[in-house]
Amino acid sequence: MSEDPRGSFEGKHEFTVIGQPLPKIDAWAKVIGETKYADDLFLPRMAYGRLLRSPHGHARVGRVDTTRARALPGVYAVITGADLPRVRFGILPVSQDEEALCTEKVRMVGDAVAAVAAVDEETAERACRLIDVEYEPLPALMSIEESLAHPEVRIHEYGDGPNVHKNVSLQFGDIEAAFARADLVREDVFFFEGNTHLPMEQHAAVAAAGPDGKLTLWSSTQTPHYVHRLLAKILETPAAHIRVVATPVGGGFGGKLDPFAHEIAACRLSQLTGRPVKIACTREEVFYIHRGRHPVLMWIKTGFTRDGDITGCHLRTWLDGGAYGSYGVASTFYTGVINPVTYKMPVYKFEGARIFTNKPPCGPKRGHGTPQPRFALECQLDKAAEQLGLDPAEMRKRILAEPFTKTANHLTVTTIGLGECIDRVVEASGWRTKWRGFRSEGASTAPSEPPPEPGRAGGARARTRRGIGIACSAYLTGAGTAVYWNNMPHSGVILRADRSGGVAVLCGATDIGQGSDSILAYLPAEILGIDPKDVHVHPADTSLTPVDLGSYSSRVTLMCGMAAIQASQRLREVIAQAVARKLEVEPGALAFRERKVGVAADWERAVPFAQAVELAETTHGVLAFAGSYAPPKRAGKYKGGGVGPSPCYSYSACVVELSVDEETGEIELHDVWIGHDLGRALNPLLAEGQIEGSVYMGIGEALMEGQIFRKGVHKNPSLLEYKSPTTLETPEIHTFLVETDDPEGPFGAKEAGQGPLLPVIPAIANAVYHAVGVRCDEVPITPEMILKGLELRRQGRPARVGPARIPVFTFKAPVVVESAFGQPADAIAVRPFQP
Amino acid sequence: MMRLPPFTYLAPRTVADAAQALASHGAAAMLVAGGTDLYPNMKRRQFEPTVLVGLLAIRELRGVRGGAREGITLGSCTTLSAVAAHAEIAAHYPALAAAAGLVSSPQLRNMGTIGGNVCVDTRCNYYNQTYEWRKAVGFCTKKDGAICLVAPGSPRCWAVSSSDTAPVLWSLGARVRLHSPTGERTIPVEALFRDDGIEYLAKRPDEILTEILLPPADGWRSAYLKLRRRGSFDFPVLGVAVAVRMEGDVVRDARIVVGAVASQPRPAPAAAAALVGGRLTPELIARVSGLAAGPAKPLDNTDFTHPYRKKMTRVFVARALASLAGLAPAGWPAEEVA
Amino acid sequence: MKARLSLTVNGEAHDVLVPVHKTLLEVLREDLGLTGTKHGCELGECGTCTVLVDGAPVLSCLALPVDLAGATITTVEGMAEGGRLHPLQQAFAELGAAQCGYCTPGILLTAQALLADRPSPTRQEIREALAGNLCRCTGYTKILDAVELAALRIGVPR
Structure with a gap:
């Protein structure tokens, strides 16, 4: 049998598990309330911890006196940064700038400076208020402009300049020549406000140190492997003596991807007290942990031919990074490097800068760095289409990227189902009639009738106008490189079968609700011809499971899936040999289905799967097989080429229909149609769920969510004031799965959990324009912005609301590379870890 | 988890008993019925009563x-x-x-x-915040502080x-x-x-x-x-x-x-x-x-x-x-x- | 101040001795070991901690056990009867309405109260009934679908 992970399954469409709308394997535990999240763990003798956080946005830390706190009855231990090794850490090797408990400086309101373990949470909280910290306040820089204007106030000593964390510049081809070729060149400025993940589960961790010096951490983390690595460094404890277990995660969206102060403090407190220690963060603390969507200011200049072709694009982004590096270097690149993947963009220049500010650090939220430029580009396309007199849906279809080619910035694109995605949403939404019909004058111009002044009509006339908008996007299916450089597998699976007929899957992947545990059951079940119920998945335990890098960058289904397929193939081969010997046929003549292994052409001779395993166990010994996966090495051969490559890219198209109330500026969404090219739906229910959730999150970002600050503090750190859409703001979502059977993915699958968020936001902005003729070049789009735009229209001025200026800033001289646009994709290389 | 501070809870059966309880505990006591306004405020330490007089057991109300x-x-x-x-x-x-x-x-x-x-208590987004948040921004006149953060020049509270x-x-x-x-x-x-x-x-x-x-x-x-x-x-x-x-x-x-x-x-x-x-x-x-x-x-x-x-x-x-x-x-x- | 209370939870009587300022949420999770009831804010702003008191959905983070003597409390652990899932639980599992699953217990109980009151709700009525339960994973779509499916099955028992 073939060792090609796709093996005999290439092109096969008769699946029994794949493609079926099965319940998730963990659904039953979740609906009966049995699933144990981190805060549901209660261990004997467990102490409760709490962090003391800084009330200052920027200050030097002087003396920290814990005497009074330690004297409080019920307090087991109080620690400060002095009780931890003096090492700085960070998720990226290039940004080692964090301390679990700050010793020299605090850089934001919410930075932790001390931690308490006590008999209960109330006592720990009381003890925190008894810790005396001397602060010497420094100016807090709360915006990009302030940070650039005050180089003398440095938030960090490292970076690409005072308060500049990262400054990048890449150029692919001759951008000025590209603009010279264009019939229309547009320059636009956009702003995308920051927002946060807001998982319903607040972060929590339980640490238990043993007298043997070994340590276990149970945590609501998306990346047990990275936490494991960094705990070893931070605690100066051998990694071999640390076990990190990711508990089922109650929502992540990228917010549980870094190692955090509460995890580290829980570990240290447990080491000191000899008790298990739990630290469960409050909702407000989760807003300070953040690592969410960067606020990004963008300037984008694009050249178009009169037919709508893009001649070249130049994008500049300024990211408000917050107080620490986190994934910010990657975030900065991601605001640039994925743009050329969607449409034919032969020449591309990208300049990006991440600026430190005294706010909670931004990082990777669903779509990591890409929703912001996607908003800018898709809104600009809408404006260009209008100027060129083109239907924006047709214009997009015309300029789709070519499958199996390279982009200007040397990314290899494989399958592209975007054309079909557009067709599906255009058809289902009635785009053609609505796009022309909602406007009384029937042209693709703004409504000509001036809007009424609020309240002057005496409540007697129709005030809402309908609009429809479209946008598209692409997203990666797993980052091509790990966050630290290495040549090891990105994911691994161990499969164990025994005479019971049951199969165990061990994998480091973390189920954050997306269903990765289920995928790890479905793939072996399909290949071994058994029921997913026969498969027992053991995930995310660093002392038990092979390393998986974590649940981020939409990498899990593809990478764990490929590893699981490889392990399953290996198991299947050994079972097939044993059964073939018994039945006296060639292994190739056997089929695995219906919990049996038998001669495909003579199914009467099939043996039950458990018996087949028994035969194999008899001849082979214990049946345990490993599968490994690492993505193809396709990084562009230039500095910075490591961010952006992915085995394959998903594509999405979105149409939104909405109404705008011209008197109140309120927007009501009616329907969202979303087509998503996911390669193959391994389970359509789960895929739809990921897409619907992405649409939902996009709606929140487009219309109401914002991580905003006032007087140096977070303005709305609560579930009441940080506005997350309810059932009443979420419209009907119509999902269309488009399958392209990508050669890179497990059974052809690509990602579905992040990409579909991207087009929703610009589709809403474009629909708002279609409805009332107001260009909102900033999100979230608020009623106030709509009214401001309508007022501009009344005055006969351009009805555009958004940022007016860009910062005075010098980007680096660009790394200039030839454009690889249109070159054929590299052949799929021999994969790593194949025998 | 946000938790309530300790208090003594009285659950009178009649309005008269409730009024008596309220009067006898003076400023330390507050009334509570559904708790949907008071308890979040207490968890944020906007109120710190030591006695609560609960009204839910009074059928006539x-x-x-x-x-x-x-x-x-x-x-x-x-x-x-x-x-x-x-x-x-x-x-x-x-x-x-x-x-x-x-x-x-x-x-x-x-x-x-x-x-x-x-x-229902008056609200203000400088006030309906946790103790730690209010400490960070500077306490306001409605609780623990001396000035109104909405209108710093004003002698009154604008919640x-x-x-x-x-x-x-x-x-x-x-x-x-x-x-x-x-x-x-x-x-x-x-x-x-x-x-x-x-x-x-x-x-x-x-x-x-x-x-x-x-x-x-x-x-x-x-x-x-x-x-x-x-x-x-x-x-x-x-x-x-x-x-x-x-x-x-x-x-x-x-x-x-x-x-x-x-x-x-x-x-x-x-x-x-x-x-x-x-x-x-x-x-x-x-x-x-x-x-x-x-x-x-x-x-x-x-x-x-x-x-x-x-x-x-x-x-x-x-x-x-x-x-x-x-x-x-x-x-x-x-x-x-x- | 501690109080000795008898609480009827999922049909079982529990005698507990708890400080009066401990909320129902805390007592369920920490004293009775019923961790199926989750929490997202503890301030009444998300609906995650919803339980039923005498059949009505309430926020356990803002309820005091001392007020609930004699009341019938139902948590997610009490929805299944004799090992048989409630039709809502069955439908939520089958349709993928639980993603991370964290808001699921509160939504299941809220929906149970809705269906008890209104066996054949419209989609808009389901939206209104669930408007006090935030979910960040699903976009609510599969949740609405699952409540509709459960309503259908309850109406026409299989």
């Missing part, structure tokens, strides 16, 4: 009596859900049913009471009256019964409020709000419209209550009260007077809504910008009146029209 013809009496501990779902109220005092049904979320309405909503039902009850001409160890009194609901973010209630600390009395419906029509970001959870950042009594198509009497734009509900008597004797035409409604927006003085301490809230006052008054005039065109958010 629950329920709705009477009818539209003679007037309705609501026990102050009747839940908001019960008020919203009450057929007689929905038919004859629709603004009240609407307002009760628009408070926060379904779960919260099953717990929160009409009396609690009338007396916002955030009741949905109070402006409606005011517009309906409701009265409230207050019970204390020294006796009972019944006052117009408007006399319950003061224009101060801290001392926003005119009732004495030892008084318990026991009943809300609605006058006979007597041909009055009413409507309530609420501005907020989401259709659930959110407090009003503008609430418009209008009530008119018609003879044929002529307005004989009218009241307009605007909520969530000041530290107490704001009546708009000039606007109401301008309605009387007229017909609810778009022209009259436009003129009146302009007048009604005058008393609204929102500041920058809630969701949305305050100029927007001010601007929307005119729109919402116009829409509320239009709905009473039967002018309401399709396309309104149905849930916000009573």
Whole structure:
């Protein structure tokens, strides 16, 4: 049998598990309330911890006196940064700038400076208020402009300049020549406000140190492997003596991807007290942990031919990074490097800068760095289409990227189902009639009738106008490189079968609700011809499971899936040999289905799967097989080429229909149609769920969510004031799965959990324009912005609301590379870890 | 997890016992019914009472009596859900049913009471924050501090009256019964409020709000419209209550009260007077809504910008009146029209 | 101040001795070991901690056990009867209405109260009934679908 992970399954469409709308394997535990999240763990003798956080946005830390706190009855231990090794850490090797408990400086309101373990949470909280910290306040820089204007106030000593964390510049081809070729060149400025993940589960961790010096951490983390690595460094404890277990995660969206102060403090407190220690963060603390969507200011200049072709694009982004590096270097690149993947963009220049500010650090939220430029580009396309007199849906279809080619910035694109995605949403939404019909004058111009002044009509006339908008996007299916450089597998699976007929899957992947545990059951079940119920998945335990890098960058289904397929193939081969010997046929003549292994052409001779395993166990010994996966090495051969490559890219198209109330500026969404090219739906229910959730999150970002600050503090750190859409703001979502059977993915699958968020936001902005003729070049789009735009229209001025200026800033001289646009994709290389 | 600070809990069975308990513990004690306002505030350490006098065990405080013809009496501990779902109220005092049904979320309405909503603490986004947050920004005059962070030059607190039902009850001409160890009194609901973010209630600390009395419906029509970001959870950042009594198509009497734009509900008597004797035409409604927006003085301490809230006052008054005039065109958010 | 209380949870009587300021949420999770009831804010702003008291959905983070003597409390652990899932639980599992699963217990109980009151709700009525339960994973779509499916099955028992 073939060792090609796709093996005999290439092109096969008769699946029994794949493609079926099965319940998730963990659904039953979740609906009966049995699933144990981190805060549901209660261990004997467990102490409760709490962090003391800084009330200052920027200050030097002087003396920290814990005497009074330690004297409080019920307090087991109080620690400060002095009780931890003096090492700085960070998720990226290039940004080692964090301390679990700050010793020299605090850089934001919410930075932790001390931690308490006590008999209960109330006592720990009381003890925190008894810790005396001397602060010497420094100016807090709360915006990009302030940070650039005050180089003398440095938030960090490292970076690409005072308060500049990262400054990048890449150029692919001759951008000025590209603009010279264009019939229309547009320059636009956009702003995308920051927002946060807001998982319903607040972060929590339980640490238990043993007298043997070994340590276990149970945590609501998306990346047990990275936490494991960094705990070893931070605690100066051998990694071999640390076990990190990711508990089922109650929502992540990228917010549980870094190692955090509460995890580290829980570990240290447990080491000191000899008790298990739990630290469960409050909702407000989760807003300070953040690592969410960067606020990004963008300037984008694009050249178009009169037919709508893009001649070249130049994008500049300024990211408000917050107080620490986190994934910010990657975030900065991601605001640039994925743009050329969607449409034919032969020449591309990208300049990006991440600026430190005294706010909670931004990082990777669903779509990591890409929703912001996607908003800018898709809104600009809408404006260009209008100027060129083109239907924006047709214009997009015309300029789709070519499958199996390279982009200007040397990314290899494989399958592209975007054309079909557009067709599906255009058809289902009635785009053609609505796009022309909602406007009384029937042209693709703004409504000509001036809007009424609020309240002057005496409540007697129709005030809402309908609009429809479209946008598209692409997203990666797993980052091509790990966050630290290495040549090891990105994911691994161990499969164990025994005479019971049951199969165990061990994998480091973390189920954050997306269903990765289920995928790890479905793939072996399909290949071994058994029921997913026969498969027992053991995930995310660093002392038990092979390393998986974590649940981020939409990498899990593809990478764990490929590893699981490889392990399953290996198991299947050994079972097939044993059964073939018994039945006296060639292994190739056997089929695995219906919990049996038998001669495909003579199914009467099939043996039950458990018996087949028994035969194999008899001849082979214990049946345990490993599968490994690492993505193809396709990084562009230039500095910075490591961010952006992915085995394959998903594509999405979105149409939104909405109404705008011209008197109140309120927007009501009616329907969202979303087509998503996911390669193959391994389970359509789960895929739809990921897409619907992405649409939902996009709606929140487009219309109401914002991580905003006032007087140096977070303005709305609560579930009441940080506005997350309810059932009443979420419209009907119509999902269309488009399958392209990508050669890179497990059974052809690509990602579905992040990409579909991207087009929703610009589709809403474009629909708002279609409805009332107001260009909102900033999100979230608020009623106030709509009214401001309508007022501009009344005055006969351009009805555009958004940022007016860009910062005075010098980007680096660009790394200039030839454009690889249109070159054929590299052949799929021999994969790593194949025998 | 956010937790309550320790306290002693008393659960009297009668109003008299409750009043006695309240009086005997003085300033250390607070009343609590549904707890949906007080407990979050206590968890954030905005209030630190050491004694709570719970009203939920007092049977006489629950329920709705009477009818539209003679007037309705609501026990102050009747839940908001019960008020919203009450057929007689929905038919004859629709603004009240609407307002009760628009408070926060379904779960919260099953717990929160009409009396609690009338007396709900004033709100401000510098104030409804945790102790640590307030410490970081600097404590304000309403709790632990000396200045108002919304209007630092002002000697007073500008926290916002955030009741949905109070402006409606005011517009309906409701009265409230207050019970204390020294006796009972019944006052117009408007006399319950003061224009101060801290001392926003005119009732004495030892008084318990026991009943809300609605006058006979007597041909009055009413409507309530609420501005907020989401259709659930959110407090009003503008609430418009209008009530008119018609003879044929002529307005004989009218009241307009605007909520969530000041530290107490704001009546708009000039606007109401301008309605009387007229017909609810778009022209009259436009003129009146302009007048009604005058008393609204929102500041920058809630969701949305305050100029927007001010601007929307005119729109919402116009829409509320239009709905009473039967002018309401399709396309309104149905849930916000009573 | 501690109080000795008898709480009826999921049909079982529990005698507990707890500080009066401990909320129902805390007592369920920490004293009775019923961790199926989750929490997202503890301030009444998300609906995650919803349980049923005498059949009505309430926020356990804002309820005091001392007020609930004699009341019937139902948590997610009490929805299945004799090992048989409630039709809502079955439908949520089958349709993928639980993603991370954290808001699921509160939504299941809220929906159970809805269906008890209104066996054939419209989609808009389901939206309104669930407007006090935030979910960040699903976009609510599969949740609405699952409540509709459960309603159908309850109406026409299989």
